[in-house]
Amino acid sequence: MFGATGYTGARTAEAMVRRGVRPVLAGRDPGRLAALAQRLGGLETALADVTDRASVAALVGRGDVLVSTVGPFTELGAPAVAAAADAGAVYLDSTGEPPFIHTVYERWGPVAERSGAALLTAFGNDYVPGVLAGALALRAAGEGADRVDVGYFITGLGTGQPFSRGTLRSLAGIATQPLYAWRDGALRAEPAGTRMRTFDVAGRPADGLNQGLFAAQEAFLVSVENRY
Ligand SMILES: NC(=O)c1ccc[n+]([C@@H]2O[C@H](COP(=O)([O-])OP(=O)(O)OC[C@H]3O[C@@H](n4cnc5c(N)ncnc54)[C@H](OP(=O)(O)O)[C@@H]3O)[C@@H](O)[C@H]2O)c1
Helix, strand or coil, X not given: CECCCCHHHHHHHHHHHHCCCCCCEEECCHHHHHHHHHHCCCCCEEECCCCCHHHHHCCCCCCCEEEECCCCHHHHCXXXXXXXXXXXXXXXXXXXXXXXXXXXXXHHHHHHHHHCCEEECCCCCCCHHHHHHHHHHHHHHHHHCCCCCCCCCCCCCCCCXXXXXXXXXHHHHHCCCCXXXXXXXXXXXXXXXXXXXXXXXXXXEEEEECCHHHHHHHHHHCCCCCCC
């Protein structure tokens, strides 16, 4: 569990332990790693810093599972996915950054095909629930369906912080970067905000742009309950 000392990493490690998994907690701060390891029942720890790629590579071997929440991913994510792809490991990350996701597919996908690694990028709140909900909606709709729109909305503003510190940093990094979309049989880059959909959120219309997280900001006025 690389990034274990961060907000998302610590919660992911806690969730693993609740399910009976005993992850190795990896990060760059031995003191905070040790404290977390003790709190979670005496887990193993490993030191790794993305500025020292060998230390990240040393975390994984063939068949290991590497979960990374070290972000912003466009800035800090490459060493972890590279280590997993090279080693033939299973890799999951919490990114929501389109340029990084694009790099995982284009740069590291072919490496993973050769090594036998499995790369599951963007395995967080965006985009797993939307993909699953979309798949279930299409299955329920049957043959007649020709499109499914998935919108992400943050509700209940005022009852908690809508984004973690790391997510805010990641958002700042991708604000001017292109998105990628499958259009007319090809993967194409397109600017955020070029497409718009209106969703029904708890009976009220809410606009979303073609950039998941910014679409959520559009919906700040829609306050239902805090689900984030
Ligand atoms: N897709 C989603 O739904 C979703 C949800 C939540 C978060 N995220 C993403 O997940 C990422 C983490 O968010 P967060 O809120 O957990 O951020 P955070 O609390 O700032 O955690 C970032 C982690 O990266 C580590 N790190 C930073 N520089 C490093 C380096 N040079 N070497 C090794 N580790 C380093 C930090 O270690 P230290 O503790 O030592 O500083 C920390 O553990 C962000 O990119 C965020 O956008 C996505």
